[in-house]
Each structure stands twice: as C-alpha cells, then as structure tokens.
Amino acid sequence: MATTPGTGALMGFVHRRRRGAELFLLVLALAVGVGGYAAVGLGVDGEVPANIVGYGGWLAGLMVAAHVAVRLVAPYADPVLLPVVAALNGLGLAVIHRLDLAEGDSFAPQQLTWMTLGVILFVLTLLVLRDHRVLARFTYTAGLLAIVLLMLPMAPVIGKQVNGARIWIHLGPFNFQPGEVAKVLLVVAFAGYLVLHRDALALAGRRVLFVDLPRGRDLGPILVMWLISLGILVFQRDLGSSLLFFGLFLLMLYVATERPGWVVVGALLFSGGAVAGYRLFGHVRVRVDTWLHPFEYYDGGTGENSYQLVEGLFGFAWGGQIGKGLGEGDPGRVPEASSDFIMAAIGEELGLTGVLAVLLLYGIVVERALRTALICRDNFGKLMATGLAGVFALQLFVVIGGVTRLIPLTGLTTSFLSYGGSSLVMSWVIIALLLRISDQARRPVPELTPEVESSPDDESTQVIKLSKT
C-alpha cells in the first residue's frame, strides 16, 4: 500500500475466484452439520439417526444450490463467508435437534424448512440483485418500510406480545419478527443517506478539546434514530433491538463521516437513554439487577427472575473446557435454550472449546465482511458492508455477552444458530448482500478509458481539498 498512492495498490491486485476453495470448505461445513446431527443421535439414543442420509442429503443439496448460485452470478465473491455460515447453520440445527430430543419439541424440522427458505432467498437475492449500488435508489423507501415494520407489532390484531416483548406479528399461520427485516432495510437506508450527506455531517462543526463536534442542525438524523431506539425500548420492551439499531447507526455514521465526535455524541445520548430507562422502566431495571446479582434473584418467584440466566451459567460451568459431549448434558434445564440461550447449550455440551470455535467462526464472518468493506470500490458498498458486519458483531456481542453475563441480558437471537425463522432467513439475505458487494469489490477492474471521470471516492476527496484551501 505504501508503494503506490491511493487505491492503486488495491486496484492493481487481481483477486482470484477461489470457488474451488469454497466448495472444499463447504464439504467441511457439511461435515460439521451432518457430524453434529449424527453425534446427537449417538449421544442421546446410542445410534446414528435413521434419517441421517435424507437429512445429510438435504443439507448437502442446500449447500450445493447456494454454491452453484454463487459460482454462476457472483463468481468473484468471498469464498469463506458461505462455508462459515453453512457450518454455523448446520451446528445450530444439530443443537436444536438435540434440544428437541430433550424437550419433546420438533423445532429442528421447522428450522430446516426455514433454512431452506433462507437459502432460496439467498439465491434469489444474488440472482435479482446484480449490482448492490441499485439499492442506493431505495434509500428512503427502505427507511420508511423499516419504520413501518418496526411499528407493526404495535398494531392491533396482528401484533403479539411474547415473553414481555412486543416484537412479533401474526399473519395467519406465520409468526414473524419484522425487526429482523427492518435491520437489513435500516442498513440500506443508513448507507444511502450517509453516502449523500456525509460531507455536510463531516465538515461543519467546531472543535472542543480534541474532538470535532457536529453542528446542531446536523444532529437531526441521530436524534431521530435515538428516539426510534427509545421507542422500541419503551413500547416494545425490546432492549436488544433498541441497542442494536442505535449502535448500528452510530457505527455507520462514524464510518461515513470519519469523525469520532459523532460517537461521543451518540455515546452520551445512549448513556442518557440507558440511565433514564433504568430509572423509569421496571423491565430494564430487572435486567440490570439480575445481571449484577444473579443468585439473589434465582428464586424470584414473581416471574422476572434470573432463573434462565443462572441455569445458563450453570450449563456453561458444567460444560467446562471440553464439554459433556452432544447429548450428554442437561441443556433442557434452560428456558428458551434453542433460541436466545443456544450458546448455553453449546457451552454445556461442546464446552469452552466449542464456544470459542463458534465465536471464531462469527469473528471470521465479521472479518470477511469488513475486509469486503475495505476493498469495495464505492462508498455505498463500503457503508453497507460495514453496516452488515456491524449488525452481525453487535448482535453477537449483545446476545452472547448477555448469556455469559458480560452485559445485562437482552433478548436477541444468535444469527444462524438460534431457532427462529425471521432471524435465520434474514441472516441468509445478509450473507447474500455481503457476497454481492464482495463480488463487485473483488472483480477485476473493467478497462477504463482515461477520459472517463474518476470514481466517486476521488471526487469527494477533491471536495475536501477545496474546502481546506
């Protein structure tokens, strides 16, 4: 990078397609999924499940379909992302199947259906969306739609309150968390908005102690987003989503404007909101109190207690370094073990080793997404990739941090692992979007005639220079 200035070094490097590598890694991912399923059968019943061939065939079919789609319409896409999430999804299915056996549920077949739908949407996204920049046209549509979706659970009839949080809607036989879709739409909307307004947000303002603070009138968007987040917290009682949306917005704002000042403002707003929330709302206070003193609330009896958290912690502790082995623990003790608390089940049966492996897989997803953002040639793509990576990382941190008592517990799903249709399907769409951006970014630069104007990135650089002279 030091030898040639600007983006030249990145441009000069031609990425290979590496689809063969992807296929090889997918085989490993399939081994995780099918191996996990077989291990559960061995652990619980002492024999490999009878439908292992059909199950493995179905998983393999889904992976091949996704791989072929990538090979055909996104040949330069990152080769690591798909296998990693396929492995996570396969592991999640195995663990949900294991919990089904403990609880007498049948979530795993449903989850496999959702995975199928997810892969179909993944393929469709790649097929329909040939260039991610098209999405920039839908900035405001996406934003509006996101807000509507977020408000849907509040609507009568279709809205539904589950476990204290009003984040579900009913449509006939389907239960659906619109927040999961809103998450992706918000990334698109933020990216489109910030790409257009980043200069104004970045340049105006004054310097207070080493930090460039933004202009008062530019605070509008961040205040709106803050209010939306607070609204989610207050009306839907959903701490996790509230934290996620606001954090996501801050992250993208910072990347777009390159000004830490926004983060400071945002952090102050967040702290204010958090303190006020703690003071005003019982459901926030309970979460904080059970986080600080979990054992005092173990037998709360009044419904809001730390039983789930503490049983989860006991599960982690019981698993120790190498875990009890799939089927050998007692993860069914934890309420909601197959959705929010699936990491506790993994911690118990696969141990610290398994948890660290899963965290590393997630780390790889985030790393590949951010790498895509770095090498992406257009700002909209950069922002979107960063936003999607941020959603992934923040969501992981909030849910796993909550389950392991690093931070107060808030309800969010663990992408790809947790049982939950909306979350799983939208996670596949997120990966499709990332692959699309990465395909654009890694594709060799088309032959450009010298007369053609420079890329948008260079233009904005010139604007900055002009303003300083």
Next chain:
Amino acid sequence: MNKPIRSVSIFCLLLFLALMLNVTYLQFWEADSLNDRAENRRVKEAAYSSERGAILVGRTPIAESKPVDDEFNYLRTYPAKGLYAPVTGYFSFGSSSGIESSQNEVLSGDDPRLFIGSLVDLLSNKAPKGGNVQLTLDPDAQQAAYDGLAALGDDVEGAVVALQPSTGKILAMVSLPTFDPNRLASHDFATRDALYARLLEDDKDPLLNRAIQTRLFPGSVFKLVTAAAALESDKYEGADAMVPGGATFQLPQTSGEGGLIDNEGRYCGSGEITLRLAMEQSCNTTFAQLAIEVGAEGMLRQAEQFGFNSSYLEDLGGQVRSSFPDELTPPEVGQVGFGQFEVQATPLQMAMVAAAIANDGVVMRPYIVDEVQSADYDAQTTDPEELSRAISEETAEALREVMVSTVDDGTASPAAISGVSVGGKTGTAQRGVPGEPPYGWFVSFAPQDDADVAVAVMIQEAPGREIAGGALGGPIAKAVMEAIIR
C-alpha cells in the same frame, strides 16, 4: 473511508476478545465455584445418575454403581454393607462421605488425571465413566479386625487401624458401630432421609469413623512416645538402660493422694530398673519421671515428630488431629508421660507410632488410596511419602526390643504369635470420670525386623466386659497381624 473501517475492525475485534475472555473466565476459572453452588441441581442430578467408578479392595468392588431402571439410572451398592462403611462412606443425592466424598472427582470421572479417557469419550460420544479407586486395605486384615471387634459385644464402640510400616499403606480400618451405606444410597429419598436423621441423632455416632475421628487419652500406649523421647535425649541408651522405677511417685508440686502415682499392683522395683522391665510392667512411675526429665518442650517435640497436632491423612477427609498440649506444668508433664491429662490420640495416630518404631524411626504418611484407575484401566499409583523422622534407628531398635519383651514376658502377651517375634504395648486409660470404665488400647507390630504390619486397637465402650487393653485388644491385634503375615 478506510480509516474508520479499520477502527471499526479493531472495535469488533475487542468485542470478540471480550466475549472470549469472559466465556473463558466463566467456563475455566469460575466453573468450579458455579458447579459447587447449592442451587445447581444440574451437577447433583448428573452426578447422581451417572455411572460412578467402583471402590476396590483387592479385585473386589466394595462400592459399585449397578444399573437400575429408574430416573437415576444407577444405584450405588455396597456388597459388604457395614464392614467398609466408615472408609467408603455413602453416596447419596447431594451428600456423600468418606472415600465417596474425598475421591469424588475420580469416581465421577471429573479428575484431570482421567482427561485422556474423557477426551476419547468425547470424540466417540460415550458417556464419561468414572474411574475406579483401588484402596490399600487388605480384605483379610479388615475382616479379622471387624470380627475381633464385633466379638466384644453388640454395643461395642471402638476402632482398629493397621498400617504397613515401610509405606504408610492403611491395611485395615474398622470402626464400630457402623452403618449400612446401601440404605443411605437408596433412591427412596423419604425413607433415606429419615434413616439419616436417625443415624445423626444416635448417641453411639454410627456415622463416625472412629479410626480417624475419635481422639481419646492414649493411656499407657503413649509410654512408647515417652520412652522414645527419653532415648532420644541421649541420657539413656538401649533396651536395658537403667531408668527410674519405684512403687510410687509423688508428682512435683503436689502432695497427698491426688499427686501420688502407683503402678496398680505391677512390680516396678525400687530405685532404678531397666527400660525393658518398665515397659513390660507398664510402670507409670517410670514414665512419669522420664517425661519430667525430658520436659514439656521435649515431649511436645517428640509427640509432634510422630504426627501429633498435625493433619496428614490427605486422601480421606475428616481426620482429627491428635493433640499434645503445648504448655504444661511439671506435674502435668508427669501425667502426660503415661498418657493421661490432656494428651489425646486417634487410633490412626497410635498405629503410626508403632509403625514408625517398626520402620527404623521414619513416619510414613498414611494413605488409603493405592491406585486411581481410569475407566480404561490406566492406573496412577500413589507413591509412599516420608512424613518425618521421629526417632533415630538406634532408638527404634531399642524400642522394638522392649516391645517384643513386653509381648514375650509382659502385659502385652495376648498378642503373641508362635514362631514370630511380635512387639506390642497395652494401654488402659482412665477417663478422668470416677466410676466410668476405662478405654482399652493395644498397639503392636510384627515381625520384629522389617515389620509387615503395625496395628492399633482402641476400645471405647464394651458394655458387659471389663475393659483392659491387653485382654480385649491383644487378640484383635494378633488376628489382624496374622492375617497380614500369613
């Protein structure tokens, strides 16, 4: 825009590092304390419904998990019922004792020494199986000790400990009254809890392992320690050293009956007698004077070198320290010299004294877990460990000679085995309560050189019998020694 993206990358890295560190803390450092919490039913239920390893004596399991068809899968059974109960303890839901408690990590399969086995189990998805614990006990010696003690009557209270002097292996450990651990391991919790409450309230403390948890005045067997201290002081040498004797001895700073010591009718000469004769006749007057000559500090040092005032039994919980007081006036030292006043010893401690004498003066750390076997029979054998050198080889040799004489020509004659030179010492300790029967003690070893076994017998109560260490304890010690030697 790449600079903030890099910052975001670092931020995400920190988030993931925080998660990883936190979960490592949770599952590695904090795990044990979480597993031990009272609320944690997961651990208790799992421990209770997994196949525990067996506790073995020789090749015979004395505690094993038998598969049963109920919610807990396995029932802990103790084929020998009360015979080994004070050692094995019991294993019940949420509580356990004895070896079941002290070796729980091995038996349950959690011990890191079994890690290889469980890693294989993990990969092959086999349920982790507990390791076996092989005890040092000798089944014949244990049975002989139990039969001998039980023969004293239904309500006998007492204990027998046998050691291998050269290693510290515990060859027999019997305590009466005992209990049936099968009934405490029962899955019928209501009946089990009622029984447990009854055992706890029982005046005769059947749950107590008297061999290590009861300490009493050792009486005359403590004269071995006094003799050792005297010989170590260099003032006396050999079995036939001339020591003070006499029919009576007035303790210093006292006058009248209270401070006057006699020998309960045994002949102890007048003036000086040999140490051999003093031991044969168990002369209180001699050992009171020797203790006073050695002094409080010297006696304390000698007692502590044998193991008084310390804990040494590591593989079985609940060992009570034998006590030797650290500040004594001269008349008190005199009484301590023949095992009265405040000195108190457990049967194990007195067996260690005999074992040290038999082992050329070296006290070996007593141990009862001979071997830890993983489910795949990889064995980890316990290595004998030297605890301290209590006395010199010369002193040990002299004491052995004196003790053999005590069996051949003295008060310890009930322990004599034809064709083997046995050393022994009786003790009949006053409780200090007028009208109450005394405690009976007997310690011995055999053979004289390179002893295979050292035994201590303690009889706390034997209703309907006249308690005398030699008459009641001697035959038991003899039976145990015979079981080992033959």
